[in-house]
Amino acid sequence: MESKPLPTALYRASQVREMDRLAMTDMGIPGICLMERAGTAAFNLLCQRWHKLRRIIVLCGVGNNAGDGYVLARLAYLAGYDVTVIQIGDSTRLTGDARTAFDALNAVGLQVQVFAEKKLSIMDVVVDALFGTGLDREVSGEYRKVIEAVERSPCPVMSLDIPSGLHADTGTVMGIAIRADVTISFIGLKQGLFTGDGPEYCGEIYFDDLQVPNFVPKQIKHTVTRIDAQLLRSNLPRRARTAHKGNFGHVLIIGGEHGMLGAARLAAEAAARVGAGKVSIATRASHANLINLTRPELMSHGVETAEELLDLIEIADVVAIGTGLGQGAWGITMLETIKDLKKPVVLDADALNLLAKKPFRFEQSIMTPHPMEAARLLNMSIIGVQRDRFTTVQSLQLRFGGVCVLKGAGTLVAEPNGKIGVCTTGNPGMASGGMGDVLTGVIASLLAQKHSLVEAARLGVCLHGKAGDRAALEGERGLLASDLMPWLRYYANPDLLE
Secondary structure: OOOOOOOOEEEOHHHHHHHHHHHHHOOOOOHHHHHHHHHHHHHHHHHHHOOOOOEEEEEEOOOHHHHHHHHHHHHHHHOOOEEEEEEOOOHHHOOHHHHHHHHHHHHOOOOEEOOOHHHHHHOOEEEEEOOOOOOOOOOOHHHHHHHHHHHHOOOOEEEEOOOOOEOOOOOOEOOOOOOOOEEEEEOOEEHHHOOOOHHHHHOEEEEEOOOOOOOOHHHOOOOEEEEOOHHHHHHOOOOOOOOOHHHHOEEEEEOOOOOOHHHHHHHHHHHHHOOOOEEEEEEOOOOHHHHHHHOOOOEEEEOOOHHHHHHHHHHOOEEEEOOOOOOOHHHHHHHHHOOOOOOOEEEOOHHHHHHHHOOOOOOOEEEOOOHHHHHHHHOOOHHHHHHOHHHHHHHHHHHHOOEEEEOOOOOEEEOOOOOEEEEOOOOHHHOOOOHHHHHHHHHHHHHHOOOOHHHHHHHHHHHHHHHHHHHHHHOOOOOOHHHHHHHHHHHOOHHHOO
16 A cells, blocks of 8 residues: 555544445445455555565454454455454354455355453554544453554554544554554544544554545535645745845733743744744843843843733734743733733743633633643542543633644644544653743744634644654653754744755
8 A cells, every 4th residue: 555645634432433434325436345345455554554464363342443453454364464353252143244245255265263361472463443533432351452462562453444442533542552664544633643542552553445536525514624744835935035034923922930041942943943033031030131142143131010011012022021021020910911911922931820710711822721720720639630631622722712723642723613623743752841932932923923723733743843853763761852943943934845
């Protein structure tokens, strides 16, 4: 199977099931035909990824996902591979197309076997066809024992449609899940593959539409889309040769309580590296002059009162507040001063912690909470936030207005119209201090350059993640926020890229 760019549209499991139904009823494609295509696509990918493959074990449950597994197993067996098919659950429960695929498996002389963990030790690859997208309860019993055994095995794993145990809509592990090296998803990409636990459990994701005409997915109204690096090429054009710094806006970063000047400094430099015309910092007077020692392009102002801050706000195009702000009297004063501001504002870090204590709506804002900050803002647990990140980010947007960015694996961007973007750039090395400050500066810079709230948020998380991925090529562990700076500039100029 040739690797192709993934579609941008993401769907809930129920929406993909509706596509499946439309393909059969409106387009006249028999269900067993779709199952044969899924098994064939998966078999082709298996052969492509593991060239020296000889011994395959296929783990099947009792639903249509098992049917895909039976097809793959039959094709592999007929092609001369050493194939073992393990049946988990009572095969007499198989119905419809899955039963047809099971019977076809038996017809070529390949019989299912019961599970024994020792069989995994002699296999080259495991094919996971236990659960599909319909799983809505925690994995238990024999299924759990099998998944635990796969977890202990050194064999690589390919999951069909979705790793078994991963919730297709939320990306939450239902107690336990298969940790796949490769996942091939069919007909429509499931939104849970790309956020929450999804990125950890899916491995490399492939997609096959099973030759279902585009007419079918176009009938399904989806609200979730992937944000990938292609967005940068289409939204960051070459600058006009006659441009001057006034064309690219003035960003004001408010933050840097005593001991936290570095946060404001990171945000400000990121704003400059992404292309803001001018960047100012409003920080505590005792250390304001230190900024210019290391980055003279930034303008730094000692601000202790609301009146002093208002003077700076008046000449700025965009305000970003929260980086190293603190939650003391100074931080409270700074946040209260911008409450009624009509200019775009980026809210992060301690601005969000203060907002949780005294909530207000801000329609011209982009807020960027991580899960703990989101939990405070919604008065819920972090586990609750992560259990359904899509619902969480929508709740934040509805409560506080503007655009909401929920950071984490598969960062989400919730728009006022109900649409959600899922960012597919970024890596675990970015789980370090200061990365959020850099993102704040990136987004503020894009706002200053006349991008809308939605555009700035989507472009910002993509650019930030892409820069992080490039910096992480030298290793994820030990990656610093400041390591992103040269790559922010690099990817902010996609017209220069090959």
